[in-house]
Amino acid sequence: MGCSGRLYFLTLVLCVVTELAIGVRVVPKRKKEAISTADDQSTSASWWQAGTATPFRESSSSAFSSTHGLVQTHPSGSDPFASFGSIGSTSGPSSNPFASSGSGPLSGGVRNNPLPSLARNANGKPSLKHLDFTSSATAELRRNPALSAPDECARACRENEPPRICYYHFTLELYTVLGAACQVCTPNATNVVWSHCQCVLADGVERGILTANRMLPGPSIQVCENDKVVIDVENHMEGMEVTIHWHGIWQRGSQYYDGVPFVTQCPIQQGNTFRYQWQGNAGTHFWHAHTGLQKLDGLYGSIVVRQPPSKDPNSHLYDYDLTTHVMLLSDWLHEDAAERYPGRLAVNTGQDPENVLINGKGQFRDPNTGFMTNTPLEVFTITPGRRYRFRMINAFASVCPAQVTFEGHNLTVIATDGEPVHPVQVNTIISFSGERYDFVIEANNIPGAYWIQVRGLGECGIKRAQQLGILRYARGPYQPSSQPPTYDVGIPQGVILNPLDAICNVKRNDAVCVSNLKSARPVDKAILQERPDVKIFLPFRFHFYKPKDLFQENTYRNYLVAPGGDHVLSLVDEISYRAPPAPPLSQMHELSPDLFCNGDNRPANCAVDCRCTHMIDVPLNSIVEIVLVDEVQSPNLSHPFHLHGTPYNVIGIGRSPDKNIKKINLKHALDLDRKGLLHRQYNLPPFKDTLAVPNNGYVVLRLKADNPGYWLFHCHFIYHIVIGMNLILHIGTQGDLPPVPPNFPRCGDHLPTITPPYFPIH
Numbered sequence: 001m002g003c004s005g006r007l008y009f010l011t012l013v014l015c016v017v018t019e020l021a022i023g024v025r026v027v028p029k030r031k032k033e034a035i036s037t038a039d040d041q042s043t044s045a046s047w048w049q050a051g052t053a054t055p056f057r058e059s060s061s062s063a064f065s066s067t068h069g070l071v072q073t074h075p076s077g078s079d080p081f082a083s084f085g086s087i088g089s090t091s092g093p094s095s096n097p098f099a100s101s102g103s104g105p106l107s108g109g110v111r112n113n114p115l116p117s118l119a120r121n122a123n124g125k126p127s128l129k130h131l132d133f134t135s136s137a138t139a140e141l142r143r144n145p146a147l148s149a150p151d152e153c154a155r156a157c158r159e160n161e162p163p164r165i166c167y168y169h170f171t172l173e174l175y176t177v178l179g180a181a182c183q184v185c186t187p188n189a190t191n192v193v194w195s196h197c198q199c200v201l202a203d204g205v206e207r208g209i210l211t212a213n214r215m216l217p218g219p220s221i222q223v224c225e226n227d228k229v230v231i232d233v234e235n236h237m238e239g240m241e242v243t244i245h246w247h248g249i250w251q252r253g254s255q256y257y258d259g260v261p262f263v264t265q266c267p268i269q270q271g272n273t274f275r276y277q278w279q280g281n282a283g284t285h286f287w288h289a290h291t292g293l294q295k296l297d298g299l300y301g302s303i304v305v306r307q308p309p310s311k312d313p314n315s316h317l318y319d320y321d322l323t324t325h326v327m328l329l330s331d332w333l334h335e336d337a338a339e340r341y342p343g344r345l346a347v348n349t350g351q352d353p354e355n356v357l358i359n360g361k362g363q364f365r366d367p368n369t370g371f372m373t374n375t376p377l378e379v380f381t382i383t384p385g386r387r388y389r390f391r392m393i394n395a396f397a398s399v400c401p402a403q404v405t406f407e408g409h410n411l412t413v414i415a416t417d418g419e420p421v422h423p424v425q426v427n428t429i430i431s432f433s434g435e436r437y438d439f440v441i442e443a444n445n446i447p448g449a450y451w452i453q454v455r456g457l458g459e460c461g462i463k464r465a466q467q468l469g470i471l472r473y474a475r476g477p478y479q480p481s482s483q484p485p486t487y488d489v490g491i492p493q494g495v496i497l498n499p500l501d502a503i504c505n506v507k508r509n510d511a512v513c514v515s516n517l518k519s520a521r522p523v524d525k526a527i528l529q530e531r532p533d534v535k536i537f538l539p540f541r542f543h544f545y546k547p548k549d550l551f552q553e554n555t556y557r558n559y560l561v562a563p564g565g566d567h568v569l570s571l572v573d574e575i576s577y578r579a580p581p582a583p584p585l586s587q588m589h590e591l592s593p594d595l596f597c598n599g600d601n602r603p604a605n606c607a608v609d610c611r612c613t614h615m616i617d618v619p620l621n622s623i624v625e626i627v628l629v630d631e632v633q634s635p636n637l638s639h640p641f642h643l644h645g646t647p648y649n650v651i652g653i654g655r656s657p658d659k660n661i662k663k664i665n666l667k668h669a670l671d672l673d674r675k676g677l678l679h680r681q682y683n684l685p686p687f688k689d690t691l692a693v694p695n696n697g698y699v700v701l702r703l704k705a706d707n708p709g710y711w712l713f714h715c716h717f718i719y720h721i722v723i724g725m726n727l728i729l730h731i732g733t734q735g736d737l738p739p740v741p742p743n744f745p746r747c748g749d750h751l752p753t754i755t756p757p758y759f760p761i762h
């Protein structure tokens with residue numbers, strides 16, 4: 001008897017028994033008790049709002065077992081540890097102490113949010129009595145018995161199990177934090193792949209947002225390696241087009257589903273549904289809108305592609321890899337991201353976020369009143385003695401690095417950007433937009449509750465943006481006994497991964513750089529040879545406009561008003577990327593070659609603010625070295641560069657060894673390279689797909705160009721993308737690419753010949 005879950009009410013008990021017998025722990029979720037009624041909630045609908053909220057000390061003690069009569073997220077006696085998809089590895093104790101907690105909880109289901117649409121009769125045909133659906137979100141699942149639902153795919157992965165086809169339907173909408181849905185229900189903290197509650201709390205401050213399936217973060221995609229992932233993206237955002245990028249997914253063979261507007265596809269029009277299909281490479285990844293600024297307004301979610309433990313070189317280091325122990329960090333504004341673009345001069349200047357969220361949750365302290373909202377914080381529950389894999393995703397969109405620290409617990413880093421590394425123990429992790437870090441936490445402290453602190457660094461230091469979460473031992477107290485850490489007095493740092501001031505080619509006992517990590521999977525020998533086939537130096541900087549040059553009659557140049565009021569344009573190798581009117585991947589033959597440019601091929605009329613479609617061609621299977629050189633030289637900014645389509649190896653990260661050089665530039669980096677002074681190390685350089693270039697420094701990256709395609713390579717800061725800090729790395733030729741699927745949507749300019757008027761008109 002398998003655990004397909006098609007007839008889950010019948011097979012549920014058998015599934016649990018089967019899974020326990022093979023040593024995979026499944027933790028039944030207890031039935032929720034004491035959920036308050038809609039009436040209770042409507043009377044206190046504003047309890048979490050700033051202004052009416054209680055100050056921090058009170059609110060922090062009431063965040064989980066509300067004193068406001070609203071909701072007891074974890075009512076006493078029930079087990080909040082319960083998660084619907086507990087995924088174990090081979091090692092460690094053979095059964096979870098909570099897995100055998102009586103028969104009562106099973107009535108709630110191992111899958112605590114069963115999709116009603118999945119009910120089928122014994123022939124596998126949809127059962128008629130459930131055919132009264134109205135939701136297109138589940139129609140496909142009913143129609144096609146080959147598809148698995150999100151909660152069926154979020155499972156422990158086994159070597160001999162056949163792959164599934166995992167189906168997701170994202171409905172994208174304009175939506176609201178603290179809308180009337182919050183009078184109906186409170187979001188379920190334990191199910192990350194599907195929510196039956198449409199209330200979005202965020203940090204308790206009302207605003208308009210964009211959502212997928214009225215969730216923040218959007219639905220989590222959790223599958224096993226070799227599964228096929230199908231996502232129907234239904235765009236109902238009025239007046240908006242969209243694409244979704246699957247950050248970290250290589251898209252080998254599905255290049256046209258990478259989700260980059262006007263590179264790999266035409267954006268999805270309002271009212272249209274676009275079906276993405278890909279097979280995921282293992283690791284912690286995420287999805288996000290790649291159009292405009294939509295990501296910052298809420299369009300993101302996690303992707304976890306798991307492997308059988310035998311395939312993960314670090315699986316012996318953890319007992320659990322839970323669906324709930326994904327930790328997605330995001331920055332949060334209290335207004336639309338577009339309010340900050342191109343940017344203002346007097347009120348709400350710059351692009352810095354008001355707040356930070358952990359899995360879409362958090363509280364906000366109003367800087368004017370000192371009052372704090374009272375929304376729930378994220379809680380990760382662990383059992384004494386066990387070791388847990390956490391999967392952290394930095395989904396920030398702004399320029400702020402994020403620093404994560406767990407009170408009383410070390411972090412053993414085992415993977416970054418989905419790729420395993422030799423384990424390294426640290427106390428705090430600094431990460432940049434687009435990066436992922438997986439680490440193991442051992443529940444080896446006194447059972448209790450401990451603070452998790454996520455601080456926004458860099459520009460976020462001005463507003464002191466931070467968020468708290470809680471690491472809680474099962475059956476222990478809900479509240480930490482210590483004072484909540486503040487921005488200025490945080491949890492002690494100890495050993496730091498990625499300190500902002502590191503000189504990574506100089507060893508330090510209290511710091512680890514990404515370039516010090518060692519890949520736990522083999523690196524192609526060709527990557528490690530002295531001379532790559534192609535070597536590309538890419539300096540990047542801002543062009544600063546004088547208003548009189550920018551605002552000339554009949555010109556409409558794009559720009560960003562940076563904090564401080566400078567009007568800037570991004571340049572990579574002296575070019576600002578502008579998207580073509582149609583994607584080269586599917587419509588190259590219709591695009592004028594004049595649109596494209598690169599450092600060796602600048603348009604004749606190009607000025608200091610040159611705009612064109614920056615594209616660099618490299619031969620298929622060549623070994624490519626890229627040296628990024630920070631010519632921005634703003635002490636607060638380190639730009640994280642993300643490459644689509646393929647990971648690169650981090651060969652070196654450094655700053656100039658020449659003390660007389662105050663500011664690095666292309667010329668100096670070339671000079672260092674000629675003298676053999678660019679830092680390069682060839683001992684198992686780690687794989688990454690997103691890496692920050694230290695300010696006033698450089699990075700040396702290498703990749704084997706074996707995935708043909710048009711791959712965007714760009715700074716991951718959202719406001720820098722829209723002012724051109726991008727280019728296309730074009731690998732191979734059109735003939736190397738798989739054919740585009742039939743009826744692939746098309747786009748482009750419509751410029752027919754102008755016809756003379758008819759006269760007379762009738």
Ligand SMILES: NCCC(=O)NCCc1ccc(O)c(O)c1
Pocket residue numbers: 351399459542560562563566568632633634637719720
């Ligand atoms: N002498 C260098 C001063 C400088 O580089 N100023 C730009 C700062 C900046 C630009 C864009 C941003 O998005 C941002 O946050 C900050």
